[in-house]
Amino acid sequence: MVERSTSATTVTLLPGRNENSSEGGDPLNSAMPDYYGKSLDAWFVADAVTDLPDDLQAVREMRKQLPEYDEGLRQYRLANQIDLSFATPDGRTVVDSSLSYDTNADEKPSYVVVEGEKSEDNVVRDIIERDDLDWFGGQDKLRATVERFESDAVTEVVDGVEGVRASVIYGGTDTYIEIMREKFYELGPVEFLETTGMDAAVVPAFIVEPPTMYTFLELALLADGTTLARVWDASPYPKHYLYVEERKRDETEFEEGSRPDGGEWRTNEDMNERFGQWVLEEQGLETPFSPHTRAGYEQSIEYAAAATDAYPTMAYGEDGAELTASSVASALPPLFPW
Template identity: 80%
Template sequence: MVERSTSATTVTLLPGHSENSSADGDALDSAMPDYDGKSLDAWFVADAVTDLPDDLETVREMRKHLPEYDEGLRQYRLANEIELSFSTPDGRTLVEPSVALETNADERPSYVGVEGEPGEENVVRDIIERDDLDWFDGKDKLPADVSNKRFESDAVREEVDGVEGVRASVVFGGTDTYIEIMREKFYELGPVEFLETTGMDVEAVPAFVVQPPTMYTFLELAAMADGTTLARAWDASPYPKHYLYVDERKRDETEFEEGSRLSGGEWRQNENANERFGQWALEEQDLRTPFSPHTRAGYEQYVDHASSFGPFPAMAHGEDGDELTASDVASELPPLFPW
């Protein structure tokens, strides 16, 4: 009897440099647009790193330390994980009772941290410290909002050229809890009263407050009895940056590098706007997200159509087995939607 096991994890990073101004950092030095120093990059702290290590365990242990917080904060936004295992007596069939599927559904979400150094313009911190508003319960860090943003499949039996296997998929995402609360207040008060209450400039209430976009990945993992494995992130939000780890090692990543935006929408230091952020915010309005107000069938049609000619899957890594190749498995297995 041979035991087979494999895992795949996507990690979502909001890139940035040090935002600790008291230690020669720059409060507006992340991939968030700052809108002339009056919005996102002035409100929140990013992950204070522009790339992640090859080893996933090191990523899990990384923390950023800022003077306004009494604890280190995780240096990534989201992690989406699948682990599959089973037994095979012959490298072609699997023992049904041995099939096991695990995800990180119980992992606590990362904190959204509010920028807090003195002398910096920050509407969110002003609201936190006001006695007449209790929008954020006086908290300068809140867990990301991941409610109703996780869909998981079961471990589904598959067969490719007579070789049995299993696969599973998870769509997982999250949003900024402060922005979600501001959205509720925006619709509750109306645009005019919202602006008057917060003192926010009208240009600082764009689409990302009216309809907060979701960071997410659509991750799928297949394992065959002959040892073939295939991990695919079928889809990922265009903002920010995502990595694919397979068996705890970094194997692929999406394009999101510091540099000239003219070569593909990348971010650069202290930018007023960010092309990828704008694309991401607009995506929430149509069928290109599993969390849009449209039907799941609409999202399925979008992914099926896009994957037939576009850059899909967004990330992938496979290992050949004794009889099959990862390419064989990829060609036989279309996206497994987890609902």
């Protein structure tokens, strides 16, 4: 009897560097757009790192230390994970009773952390500290909101070799932005602006319809040892990594910023093109969180996967004794977890 096991994890990073002015940092030193110092990058803290290590365990242990908080905060936004294992007597069949399938459904979301330094212009912190408003419960860090966690697992047979495949769609939003969206519709645009003192130019689409950071992760394990991890879809913003069996195997492209004067690290003084794409896609069929039917999302992914080389967004596979990862990929279309 042979034991087979594998795992795949996506990690979502919001790149940034030192944002603490008192330590010589730049309060707008992240890949968030800031609308000329009046919006996201001025409101929240990014992950204080511009890349992640090759070892997933090192990622889990990383913490950003901020002078305004008494605990280290993890340096990623979202982790989406699948673990598969089973026993096989012959490298071709699966012992059904041995099958194990796990996800990180019980992991608490990361914190959304408000910029803490008093000298900086920050509408969110102003609201937190006001006596006449209790929108955020006086909290300067809140767990992100989980918008969807859906998973499924099925048995498969590829060229006579049995296996198992699982997929998870997991995503969430900024809780502060979600609360502001509720207040925007409750109060109306005019009263919302008057209440917050926010500039009309910096109440853009991301408050009217908050976008979702997400990944659609799939993992297949065959009895002959073939493994295949595919990220069929991921939010255009921010940056995502694929780890297979705890090692970094792939990552998405990401533009750090759009500062006109360039430089190694370019602060977003206005907009980030990828951020804009991310906000706008919430209105269409391109995301599992859009207000449309699941069939519409399935069709958009299946069509794009067949017509372009843009899907899957990330992938990694290892050949087994009989099958290749590419042959398994050809035989198995996307597994939607609903």
